[in-house]
Amino acid sequence: MDIMQKLEILTDSAKYDAACTSSGSDRSPVAGKLGGTCAPGICHSFSADGRCISLLKVLQSNVCMYDCQYCVNRRSNDVPRASFTPRELADLTIGMYRRNYIEGLFLSSGVSGTPDHAMEEMIRTIRILREEYGFRGYIHAKAIPGCSPEAVELLGRLVDRMSVNIELPSEQGLKTFAPAKTKQNILAPMRHIRDGITQSKEELAVYRHVPKFVPAGQSTQMIVGATPDTDRQILRLTEGLYKQYGLKRVFFSAYIPVGTHALLPKNTPPPLLREHRLYQTDWLLRFYGFSVDEIVDEEHPSLDPFLDPKCAWALRHPEYFPVEINRADKETLLHVPGIGVKSALRILRARRVGALRPEDLKKLGVVVKRAKFFVTCNGRRLPDAIDDPVIVYRHLAELSRPELKKAASPMEQLTLFPTPNLPTGEDVMACLTGQL
């Protein structure tokens, strides 16, 4: 089989993984060595689905002994199989890097034989890159569930980022669809990576030249919409992973019906809007100082499809508003719809020179059509700010879903807006969260 066919098969097998960022590592280039990384990462292309292409995302091999029902590479699925030799894949990575196609390699693998055997092949590839080519670009590798701590330790010294996929947001889901994987053998390598990172930081405080362990941190991904888990369960799990496992990123992947198991959804479009709302919430957790309990609770376990989560939060918390632009601290500003991280920083900067007026907000990059309902400038409300929460809700919903504007009558418009879809009782399913 030629390299073109292998590339096609092993890309097709890897494409459902959501993570493709090259961020979190800042390794300046060195004369005589190829490559470097920069902290925010670089997206080198965007595929027809609008997703970023930053790394060469392939599997070492898609031969797999597992039969995970949600996975396109499951043993029982009839797809062509292939494996890269470490040399082939290392050369391919270097060739693409030299042409500025990619920031580096994102490597995972199916499991043929033992998990450690799969890890060994990946490690051989990455060693050629790092040791033979002196490659200083970005490498993200998956730790295979069930692999040994020694393999994690070895791989962790070679890569920038490591990840172990949670796969499904609940233990029940795993039992049903991935009987060979358990919560334990997913969480164990995550713990190894976490502890390795902590230890590496301590070492670095003492010795300057030890190789860093997973300097860009660890990430994970879970599939959304294959199991009946609620947004709240998913988000609490996410928060737990950030807090207790020190993860850098949690990725969500809208389930694409690739499986045939009776309990999996079939012929459904991927829940892209839901995935989008989860990512918006994830940003609120990581950069805006929100906690999950502020955004979803037992009574409202689902994110509002019609509103972004910050607007939805703001409408439920009128007591928080209006926020005074000239006095509020950073975190308070970040809670205002229409104010992002950049515009909050600009507000803090600009008001050191002089008091800000309503007409200044637009110049600072504030999205005034959202923010106008929630702020004052030296006590002055903004022009056409409205207090009636129902009307504000409609305005904000139209901004995030312009198609709603087309609805014929105001009555029809009103009925379009949901009372959020609440499941009658909390799902019995025990979310992994509670136990983390």
Added chain:
Amino acid sequence: MSDRTALMFDGSFDGLLTAIFEAYTQRPMPAEIIEPDSQQHLGMVYRNVRTDAAKAARVRRGIRTQMGGEAYDNAWKAFLSQHPERGTFIYRYVRLGFQIKQQLVRSLTDERVITVNKLASLVAREASHLLQFVRLGETETGVYYSEITPTYPVLPLIMPHFVHRLNTQAFVIYDKTHKQAGLYNGRQWVLTDADNAQPPAYTAEERQYRQLWKTFYDTVAITERINPKLRQQFMPKKYWRNMVEMTETPTAHPALGE
């Protein structure tokens, strides 16, 4: 009514900095600083300024020490926007800066600051797009070659990035729009005017890599999520003509039987 005066510089950044230096020697200070291509106004008296490296250096140092490196960067990037009124815009920005010093970069609601920042951010955006979308190809001489057609002449902003990370290979990035080339020989880089770059002869391996990259690009997209609008939002169409994955003819997909 007495005639107002304006200074005219030669179109170089040092020329503009020299003109700013000269402006401070005149009373009243000139209203505008323009360049040969700019529109001239009736009733305005124009005086040519001869570029002087020493004077330019003093203004450069003055901006950096009194207003900060960020202010200097903004002025430099705004200059690269080639806006017909860039001279006057930057002159007003710098004048304000000599009055309010470090407060300049915080005065985000002042029109003079907004104007310069806006131009600077257009240029910075183009530069960061090119760090993403430049594609290099290996030629028969062993030198890697890339052609770009940016709106702004951003080679001085992007060359250092590529020189650092690709320091083990010689390469040329040719800006076809502005007839400029960034040349790196494996040790140092220079910026040079180049009327016409030779159409490169690519290696056989290069042709193979273009096909491999195209195959990867087409395969990695998820059919159920196709979203051309989203793609175009992140990757503006104007860059496509120089990108392998957007110009290469797709290969057949024998491996997947499609």
